[in-house]
Amino acid sequence: MSAAFAHGLIVGKFYPPHAGHHHLIDTAAARCARVSVVVTASTAESIPLALRAAWLREAHPQAEVTIAPVVDDVEIDYADPEIWSAHVTVFRHALALAHGGAPEIDAVFSSEEYGPELAHRFGAAHVGVDPDRGRFPVSGTMVRRDPASCWRWLSPAVRGHLARRVAVVGAESSGTTTLARDLAAHYAARGGPWAATRWVPEYGRTYCEEKLALARRRAKATGLPKPWLDDLEWESPEFATIAERQLLWEDAAARTGSPLLVCDTDALSTSLWHERYLGVASAVHPRARHDLWIHTSVEDVPFEQDGWRDGEAVRHRMDARFREELALRGLPHLVVSGPPHARLERAVEAVDALITQGWAFAAPL
Template identity: 35%
Template sequence: MTRGFLLGKFMPPHAGHVALVETAQALVDQLTVLVCWLPDDPIPGPLRLAWMRELFPKARVVGHGAIVPQAPEEDPDFWPIWRAIVGAAHPEPIDQLFASELYGARLAQEVGARFAVIDPSRSGVPISASAIRADPAGNWHYLPPPVRPYYAKTICLHGPESTGKTTLAPLLARHFDTLFVPEYGRTYCEEYGLSLTMDDLVTIGRTHAAMTQALLRQCNQRLILDTDPLMTAVWADMLFETRDPWFDAFQDTADLYLLLDIDLPWVDDGTRFFGEDDRRRRFFDLSRAELDRRGLNYRIIGGPPEERFERALEAIAEAGL
């Protein structure tokens, strides 16, 4: 059996890292990847460890989070320290040590392995982790799916029924060349009817949250949400004047909420409940109160249907998203 080893900060993992690890995996029978971090790193080490484990399930991916010297000039015992770290992570003999940095040659010598340098000039995948941290949007295509949710921005359409959310969501998605999460409550009611229970609402909220997490991995910088569990919580308030504790425990809120005003005619499409003026007003007030209570970033979008798209774009630009 041939054994390989590589290490890095992977802050964050990107296409260059993927190429390095996949190349190494193809050249040895067993690969160990050591993910290193310091307590004050801008991206938490355990999160990077989880990303790498998801990206490379066939590799042995281990973590090291102790404070140790990062360069030979910091400590005269730099190489013995790192030799011990590698030995703890990979106690078996190492046949090949892989790296795209030339430090790997000395480290390979220290652990008695053959050095395999892979694309040291980054000509194959011209990107660095520091470049991604500086401009994640501009380097989006270098981010693997598990990393995208960390950087993606979520824009959620919020507010009562019959205010244009379902029309606006795909328009925004097309404008930003990205995806949108459709309103799962509508899908659920069309399938199972309008006699909703609290358990139904929790199912709607949980499913919508799961759909959001799935599409965050595939979106292009932004993800548009046609409502989220906060809106389902307001539905619970409207229907039952109470809510399941799951809703208040939900914390994966959007970066920006566009609260659509009720200054449009109410249209009964077969899945709507509250057409009376006073109930529409209460629905809107509760929707706004939910955002205020949580201290979330939101803008109110009103006016004729043909103007709401432009007003939404202006609000998103003002929010820096």
């Protein structure tokens, strides 16, 4: 079936994109030979233009859809014809950059009241799409006001960006994994958008197990004695790899989870283990995405040797280093001690406070 229009146009802030936006773009793509989506953002807004454009390109990879980002710092006044003209000039500039010239537009797709006027100024037909938000009862304003209540309307990329990330950190055998698992289960039990709350395990443990297994295979093949943990030699790039892969695990989990992601360790922890094994702090620090750190104290937790841990003396030394670094870096954190139920109660109080703060978005222009 041939397309109803040659070139459709959509203009919006996509601050941030949601299901209504995606429906609008998909509808236009189904009815046009090609579609241009002009993404406008003012310099006063807190989600970068490039990030919004990347989210839309990921969600709409069709060859016929072109994402055209542009900075638009013109004030909003739909009653002022001069302001209207200024906006249209910006839109045409975005189209010219995206297409290497000034393309003809024969249809404007919109769910907004300004849609007909925008179509008129491009000399194009107006196609209204779900203007009463009956199919997708969501708007950018609603998302910015309360992302959690709009979670089901957000794409994986936007969820990954907005999810609150809590890192549970501490020395060996201090209950980090127990608390991370219990904290995630507590929020998942709340249901609704929180039902998908997940916790991300420690990649460093997996890396260490694989490293030892490889060393043992090599030793067996050459007739050498079976190596143990203390026999392993470490290099600085390995810790950078562990930190980066930990973040990849986090990002993947955040895209499919709830508004909260619980992380068992972080890049700070990896840098401290780099210090422990190589004697100097790591110079590589992957981008941090966490909103809160929970330090599990070694107090009230008996040391358990599972065959992978250094020992009691090292545990206390590392516990002190975590306290020092969290305070030195000024990271938002709390220290939990006592039995598991007490630690969980304190952690929930802190996470609830974080969630109550909400998400901070700069007001759109």
